Amino acid sequence: MSENPVQALFHHFEQVTNFVQHHVSNFIIHIQLSGPSGNASFEVPFLKATSVQPRDPVLKAKSSTPVTKEDLGRSTWTFLHTLAAQYPDNPTRQQKKDVKELVQILSRMYPCKECADHFKEVLRSNPVQAGSHAEFSQWLCHVHNVVNRSIGKPIFPCERVDARWGKLDCEQNACEIIGSTSIFGKIW
Numbered sequence: 001m002s003e004n005p006v007q008a009l010f011h012h013f014e015q016v017t018n019f020v021q022h023h024v025s026n027f028i029i030h031i032q033l034s035g036p037s038g039n040a041s042f043e044v045p046f047l048k049a050t051s052v053q054p055r056d057p058v059l060k061a062k063s064s065t066p067v068t069k070e071d072l073g074r075s076t077w078t079f080l081h082t083l084a085a086q087y088p089d090n091p092t093r094q095q096k097k098d099v100k101e102l103v104q105i106l107s108r109m110y111p112c113k114e115c116a117d118h119f120k121e122v123l124r125s126n127p128v129q130a131g132s133h134a135e136f137s138q139w140l141c142h143v144h145n146v147v148n149r150s151i152g153k154p155i156f157p158c159e160r161v162d163a164r165w166g167k168l169d170c171e172q173n174a175c176e177i178i179g180s181t182s183i184f185g186k187i188w
């Protein structure tokens with residue numbers, strides 16, 4: 001439940017790296033096996049000295065660290081709550097529009113169909129509230145609790161949301177949401 005957001009990010013990065021490695025290996029082996037004419041084998045010089053065997057059953061096995069529904073959920077909530085923590089007190093019209101679109105798109109594109117279908121229903125009864133940082137982070141906490149309740153997870157006390165989710169740890173405000181403020185004041 002209390003996974004550090006940075007740990008979650010590193011974990012996710014590791015999974016993406018494994019995924020890329022797995023597919024690049026398969027691609028290289030495919031070249032080795034088929035060759036330019038489709039059936040004659042040919043050598044890829046930089047692979048000559050490696051011990052990779054095209055018919056190695058390990059290579060046919062699924063990636064050893066597939067992303068689970070839980071991993072995906074934790075990473076997505078981390079992203080959304082971190083976004084909410086950095087959402088400005090006085091967002092621009094564009095930022096309000098963007099955040100609403102982002103949540104709508106998430107409900108259509110979320111790569112867990114069961115979750116996406118349920119989230120669409122949640123949004124129908126709880127339209128995005130994004131008038132300010134406080135409004136958006138409280139709304140998000142509420143909808144996260146609706147999901148928690150539906151899958152039997154504990155309800156999070158929303159008065160503690162700012163203590164749980166802080167802004168990204170970044171030097172010299174380099175992670176602030178672009179366009180929220182400028183040295184000349186607010187950008188509209």
Ligand SMILES: Cc1cc2nc3c(=O)[nH]c(=O)nc-3n(C[C@H](O)[C@H](O)[C@H](O)COP(=O)(O)OP(=O)(O)OC[C@H]3O[C@@H](n4cnc5c(N)ncnc54)[C@H](O)[C@@H]3O)c2cc1C
Pocket residue numbers: 001002003069070071072073074075076077078081110114115116118119140141142143144145147148151153155156161164
């Ligand atoms: C949009 C969406 C829809 C989903 N729908 C489904 C679904 O239909 N079925 C399904 O099985 N899974 C669904 N999931 C995944 C599910 O919500 C969890 O992410 C997953 O089960 C892992 O749970 P967890 O216990 O690690 O904590 P998570 O729910 O992932 O929460 C991560 C952390 O956020 C904090 N937290 C918990 N609740 C709140 C809150 N209300 N406000 C602020 N912080 C909070 C806690 O510290 C917790 O450790 C969905 C995820 C998303 C993003």
